[in-house]
Amino acid sequence: MGNLLRIALACVVLALALPGGAQGRSLNAGIAAYNRENYAAASAILHPLADQGDARAQSYLGFMYSTGRGVPQNYVAAAYWYHRAAEQGDATAQYMLGLMYDKGQGVAQDYIEAHKWLNLASAHAAPRNRDASARIRDAVATKMTRGQLGVARLRAAEWAPIYEHPPAGVPH
Numbered sequence: 496m497g498n499l500l501r502i503a504l505a506c507v508v509l510a511l512a513l514p515g516g517a518q519g520r521s522l523n524a525g526i527a528a529y530n531r532e533n534y535a536a537a538s539a540i541l542h543p544l545a546d547q548g549d550a551r552a553q554s555y556l557g558f559m560y561s562t563g564r565g566v567p568q569n570y571v572a573a574a575y576w577y578h579r580a581a582e583q584g585d586a587t588a589q590y591m592l593g594l595m596y597d598k599g600q601g602v603a604q605d606y607i608e609a610h611k612w613l614n615l616a617s618a619h620a621a622p623r624n625r626d627a628s629a630r631i632r633d634a635v636a637t638k639m640t641r642g643q644l645g646v647a648r649l650r651a652a653e654w655a656p657i658y659e660h661p662p663a664g665v666p667h
Contacts, residue, residue, distance in 0.1 A: 522552055529555060534565025545576060548659025553580035554588040561591070561600075570601030581612060584656035590616035590628055597635050606639045610647035615654060 525540035538559060544552035557576035560569050574595050580588030593612035596605045613632035620628045636644055 522549060525552060526555065529559075529564075534559060536565075538565035545579070548579075548583075550580040550583040550585040550588065550659075553577070553583075554585045554591075557588060557591060561595075570595065572601070574601035579659065581615075582657050583659060584619060586616050586619035586621070586624070586628075589613070589619060590624075590631075593635070594631070606635055607643050607647045607650065609635045610639065610644065611650040611654070614647065614651040618651075 521540055522544055525537050525544065528534075528540060529537035537555070541552040541555050541559075545556045553576045556566075557573045557580065559565050559573075560567075560576060561573035562568065566572070574592065577588045577592040577595065581592045589612045593609045593616060595601050596609035596612060598604065602608075610632060613628060613635060617625055617628035617632050639647070
């Protein structure tokens, strides 16, 4: 097992040293550090990427701030990073931001915004996650008036991603 770890670390180091596509490899290195529970290293790698507009790095940082992994727990910072990623269409960030609005963590409690983000998360989620997102969205709907629900649905219908760092092939 030790040899496999050394080979994996050598691959990460080599990937980071190669020119071109460095941001993608850096993101992978940040995620790998996170998965190894080396949260301080993950934060150091992901923070600059998130600042540059990488939605996945922003989503990871949001989770790290919400749980206090590698950074001090801070719901306001978590909501900030989730919001930036959610605006770019990251379904995980949309889901987590919806939960934060539902609970009033790091943001003012707002069922309309919660429903909007959970609705978008459900629409953008991978098929295996879609039902769970929809169930949570529907649970939030039980706390809302018909008027609030209509506003939330309208906001979701009018939403369009705003990319900070457009993916390849997406016009600016």
